[in-house]
Amino acid sequence: MSSVDFLDQLLDGAEVEWKPLGDVLVRTKGTKITAGQMKGLHKEDGTVKIFAGGRTVAFVNPEDIPAKDINRKPSIIVKSRGVIEFEYYDKPFSHKNEMWSYHSNSDHIHIKFFYHFLKLNEPHFQQLGSKMQMPQIATPDTDKFLVPIPCPENPKKSLEIQAEIVRILDAFTELTAELTAELTAELTARKKQYHYYRDQLLRFKGDEVEWKALGGIGDVKMCKRILKSETQSEGDVPFYKIGTFGKQADAFISEEIYESYKSRYSFPKTGDVLISAAGTIGRAVVYDGKPAYFQDSNIVWLDNDESIVSNRYLWHCYKIVNWFVSGGGTIDRLYNDNIKKTKIPVPYPNNPEKSLTEQARIVAILDKFDALVNDLSSGLPAEIKARRQQYEHYRDKLLSFAELEATA
Numbered sequence: 001m002s003s004v005d006f007l008d009q010l011l012d013g014a015e016v017e018w019k020p021l022g023d024v025l026v027r028t029k030g031t032k033i034t035a036g037q038m039k040g041l042h043k044e045d046g047t048v049k050i051f052a053g054g055r056t057v058a059f060v061n062p063e064d065i066p067a068k069d070i071n072r073k074p075s076i077i078v079k080s081r082g083v084i085e086f087e088y089y090d091k092p093f094s095h096k097n098e099m100w101s102y103h104s105n106s107d108h109i110h111i112k113f114f115y116h117f118l119k120l121n122e123p124h125f126q127q128l129g130s131k132m133q134m135p136q137i138a139t140p141d142t143d144k145f146l147v148p149i150p151c152p153e154n155p156k157k158s159l160e161i162q163a164e165i166v167r168i169l170d171a172f173t174e175l176t177a178e179l180t181a182e183l184t185a186e187l188t189a190r191k192k193q194y195h196y197y198r199d200q201l202l203r204f205k206g207d208e209v210e211w212k213a214l215g216g217i218g219d220v221k222m223c224k225r226i227l228k229s230e231t232q233s234e235g236d237v238p239f240y241k242i243g244t245f246g247k248q249a250d251a252f253i254s255e256e257i258y259e260s261y262k263s264r265y266s267f268p269k270t271g272d273v274l275i276s277a278a279g280t281i282g283r284a285v286v287y288d289g290k291p292a293y294f295q296d297s298n299i300v301w302l303d304n305d306e307s308i309v310s311n312r313y314l315w316h317c318y319k320i321v322n323w324f325v326s327g328g329g330t331i332d333r334l335y336n337d338n339i340k341k342t343k344i345p346v347p348y349p350n351n352p353e354k355s356l357t358e359q360a361r362i363v364a365i366l367d368k369f370d371a372l373v374n375d376l377s378s379g380l381p382a383e384i385k386a387r388r389q390q391y392e393h394y395r396d397k398l399l400s401f402a403e404l405e406a407t408a
Contacts, residue, residue: 015151015152015153016148016149016150016151016152017149017152018147018148018149019146019147019149020143020145020147021102021143021145021146021147022142022143022144024109024147024149025076025102025104025109025111026102026105027101027139027142027143028071028075028100028101028102028103029069029097029100030051030069030094030095030096030098030099030100030101031050031065031066031069031094031095031096031097032097033050033065033094033096033097035052035056038050038056038058038060039058041060041064041065042058042060043059043060043061045059046058046059046060046061047059047061047062047091047092048060048061048062048064048065048070048092048093048094049089049091049093049094050065050093050094050095050096051077051079051087051089051093051096052096052099053079053082053083053099054079054083062092065094069094070092070093070094071093071094071101071103072092073103073104073111074088074089074090074103074112075089075090075093075101075102075103075111076101076102076111076114076118077089077093077099077101078099078100078102078137078142079099080098080099080100080129080136080137080138081098081099081129081134081135081136082134082135082136083135084122084125084126084129084136084137086115086118086119086122088111088112088115100142102114102142107159108155108156108159109162110162110163112166112170113162113163113165113166114147116166116169116399117147117148117399118142119395120395120396120399121145125137125141125142128141148399150162165398165399168394168398169391169394169395169398172387172390172391172394172395175387176384176387176388176391179384179387180384183384190369190372190373191373194366194369194370194372194373197366198316198319198320198366199320201365202316202320202345202362203345208347208348209348209349210346210349211343211344211346212308212309212343212344212345212346212349213341213342213343214302214304214339214340214341214342214343214344215339215340215341217302217305217308217309218302218303218304218305219302219303220300220301220302220303220336220339221268221300221301221302221303222266222294222297222300223261223265223267223293223294223295223299224261224264224265224266224296225296226239226257226261226295226296230254230257231251231252231253232251232253232254233250233251233252234252235253235254236252236253236254236291237252237254237255237257237292238291238292238293239251239252239253239292239293239295240292240293240294240295240299241295241298242276242279242295243279245274245276245283245285245294245295245299246283246285253293255291257293258291258293261293262293266303268287268294268301269287270287270288270289271287271289271311272286272287272301272302272311273286273287273301273302273314273315273318274286274287274299274301275299275300275301275302275318275339276298276299276334277297277299277300277333277334277335277339278298278332278333278334279298279332281323281325281332281333281334282318282321282323282334284318284319286311286312286315287301300336300339302314307352307356308352308355309344309346310356310359310360310363312363312367313359313360313362313363314344316362316363316366317345318344321342321344322342323338323339323342324338324341324342325338326338347359347362
């Protein structure tokens with residue numbers, strides 16, 4: 001049975017009446033409080049939650065704000081500025097007075113039914129708010145918004161329909177939350193396991209290892225400087241700056257510049273380990289050989305002698321080294337001399353063949369753990385997205401009263 005058929009069976013031929021939200025629910029004001037006051041009043045064991053814009057909240061004691069400003073009924077909180085969205089909350093709360101909330105005084109209204117309907121229509125309100133320089137909506141935008149009342153002539157049946165729809169949608173929401181918690185816990189456990197084995201495998205006995213300075217293994221290299229005038233928002237070859245390193249490039253250079261600079265100046269080989277030398281120091285990315293260019297001095301690599309240290313072993317070592325960072329500027333920096341002085345453990349330094357064999361053994365083990373972590377890391381957002389899409393699919397169908405009314 002489809003969800004629309006299921007809802008049609010629930011309605012059993014009954015009508016749906018559309019009413020302004022302000023006629024169905026009771027709108028309440030917040031409390032006069034600043035962000036600074038929220039921070040000062042916040043207590044870890046506070047029992048009243050105060051909402052502000054975005055994700056900003058504080059927990060306070062009931063006596064910290066006027067009693068009349070504390071709402072103790074299950075409510076829909078309207079976050080009306082910045083990130084416009086709706087949140088359901090069923091414990092004592094208040095919110096800044098530029099926000100508002102709705103609750104019900106009727107025994108025949110299921111407040112969460114209207115919460116799900118408003119979540120369905122969140123894009124509508126976000127579009128309304130986008131017309132302002134600072135995205136925001138006003139109380140008439142929600143007060144006058146039409147919401148469905150199933151079976152208005154039969155309050156008992158109306159409540160049953162609302163409750164059943166809420167039950168189904170809450171079940172999907174709970175499944176998503178449980179899955180997220182389980183996968184996140186599994187990811188944390190795998191990371192701990194990887195860190196444990198990495199630390200154990202890279203810890204050698206005194207006569208089996210030499211802590212060798214990177215300057216004795218290779219030279220620090222960087223790409224030719226790219227001028228702002230040589231970049232564009234779209235193009236042939238992605239240009240990675242420190243802010244987009246390891247992420248999605250937001251600037252590009254022409255293929256002509258790329259080929260010219262690649263052939264005339266330093267350029268990484270496939271497999272070389274690029275590292276961030278500014279901002280977040282030491283973030284490591286293995287160059288995959290695809291056309292790309294990297295910001296000079298901010299993104300560098302060691303042109304290392306692979307007869308001493310393999311690139312993949314070097315990549316794992318970068319995760320445990322203590323970089324000699326130079327501070328004092330606007331951002332921290334990792335200068336070439338700092339990199340050259342940084343030391344990594346090289347096993348069996350007097351026996352190159354044995355050393356590379358041991359490096360390969362360590363890399364094989366750590367790569368397996370890294371793959372387990374990465375598989376889950378990349379799969380986690382996709383799995384959560386799939387569950388949310390499932391919820392949204394059923395929500396859209398279960399709350400499509402207009403379609404049912406049109407086909408009645």
